[in-house]
Amino acid sequence: MTLTSLPLRHLLPSETPIGLLDADGRLIDGSELTMPGDEVLLDLHRRMVVGRRFDTQATALTKQGRLAVYPSSRGQEACEVGAVVALDAQDWLFPTYRDSVALVTRGVDPVQTLTLLQGGWHLGYDPYELRVAPQCTPLATNTLHAVGVAHAARYKGEDSVALVLLGDGATSEGDTHEALNFAGVWQTPTVFLVQNNGYAISVPMSKQNAAPSLAHKGIGYGIPSLLIDGNDPAAVYSAVRQAVETARAGGGPTLIEAVTYRIEAHTNADDASRYRDSDEVAAWLGRDPLDRLEAYLTGRGLLDDARREAVAAEAEAFAASVRKGMNADVVSTVVRPQSLFDHVYAERTAALREQAAMLEAELAGEEA
């Protein structure tokens, strides 16, 4: 009996992260990834600039007390944008709490994206409108949902693929392993993108994982796995696009580990200086994904000052719309007290009708 029907080399990731552009934006020769076309690269650039501006705007909103909390994804724009642009309209995105930039890249309204973090409702958008699942706060639970959605899509004869985003810490959770196993056994059209940003809040990779890489975790589940440079937008787009096309064609799941770095702290409530030193952050600032793409596009003559200014203006306008939306009327997103009872069950139970009446009386008393 042979151990596996798949040759091991088909499952094995590379020893070091592969990419298309080096840290200075120079094309890497002989990469096994396919370089995206110029239109895609320009689109990635534009969306990364807008995404970063959104991220800094949201961070600023926490300082003004407009947001209760914001987990920044600054430095991870290549993953956030590259992965989403690689999806088609019929595909599903399963984001985590850190993936707000991925949401706005997908086209979710920025104010609705921030509802969860604002303390209004848990979710501001309709998950079916753009096929974006609710952002996952408990780690790794969304991986199973993505496998289920993908399985149902195939059952119904749809050709949609589910992309699930998770972090390095989430790979330690049991659900990640159950999801990889189910996806491998069922051969669901699911793409797992691990954004390895170095830290699970404060716990570094060295205390999280003993495997050669997180991508190696795919081998045991029979899932082809890739280790890529997560600060290279061309590489993220190319790897995710390839995995999505493979899944759509019936080739089953792929695991991609994208090595990147979280420039800001875990959230605005975290003090990152307690667990990492400034030299490390400075080194990663030198590997900025946006600078890298700009350098490449400028060198190719695809990005000139006029386009750069146009993109910057678009980002400013976007940030202004976020500010305006967040400042306009916070009350409208903090819902009516009676709506507390609206979505517990399909219909209110007798007990909830009783409690609704009690609340009604309390509110009337307050007004009197």
Add this chain to the structure above:
Amino acid sequence: MAGALNAAMADALAADDRVLVFGEDVGPLGGVFRVTDGLSERFGERRVFDTPLAESGIVGTAIGMAMNGLRPVVEMQFDAFAYPAFEQITSHLAKMRNRTQGKVELPVVIRIPYGGGIGGVEHHCDSSEAYYTHTAGLRVVTPGTPADAYHLLRDAIDSPDPVIFLEPKRRYWAKGEVAFDRTATPMDRAVVRRTGKDVTLIAYGPMVTTAMETAEAAIEEGWDVEVVDLRSLSPFDDETVAASVRKTGRAVVVHEASGFCGYGAEVAARLTERCFHHLHAPILRVTGLDIPYPAPKLEEHHLPSVDRILDTMARLQWDDVPFENEVRGA
């Protein structure tokens, strides 16, 4: 009862392509209790299939499938084996409707064979209803008769809300008439199984039979016992149960699970709030002991028995029995 459950799934699978049945060993084996016997043969492995051995995976993928338009009916095999899926059940299955302001509906049924009385080893006999009834967003039902097994499961599969379907495994072999005409009592209503005027015995799942046996035995004591079968643990049918207790003025709640913070405490509190001026005695509970589920050779001392229920009823301040301020059986 196992046959009624099997028929309910078969009929639901035949009626609606969106219904899927899956879990551990539910395929060709037909489940460890044979409740899914023959279903994969009849409907094919696309509709009825075995999964990897992973409860969180089963519930988590069921959530995804339901998000995308299917109606999964999954099995947890044994009560305590469902605990690895607890996060998926409480944080996602129960809350997705609420988290998404009603946009995402999860019509998932989780079948859990539960309770003791079959000589099972540890982790195979828990009564875990309180964990689920405490969680808003879930419906929790449990049949006490074969007829209810069929109708409650059909209703659960049709429900737009997620349902925890607790199957009293010691009653799998119980016999009874089942009418398949789908005009049975709605899922969230309790039923009076036996009318009486002196005391109401409130039971559900495996204890319905025990309560009925107790009512027969109580005739010798001169007590005319009414038995209410809750059927739906969440939501709770205050109306039916309170009407019975107002009539009899006395009530005993019976369940297998431990008493402390148990489901009976909720029932007793609700009835006290609603029926206080009709009560001749405090509402008492007969429950499992406050211990981890015991080894098979000791379970008879843990589980409520007819004698223990009769002993407790004797404390209900009948005219000739002084109340000794004890709230539990001997």
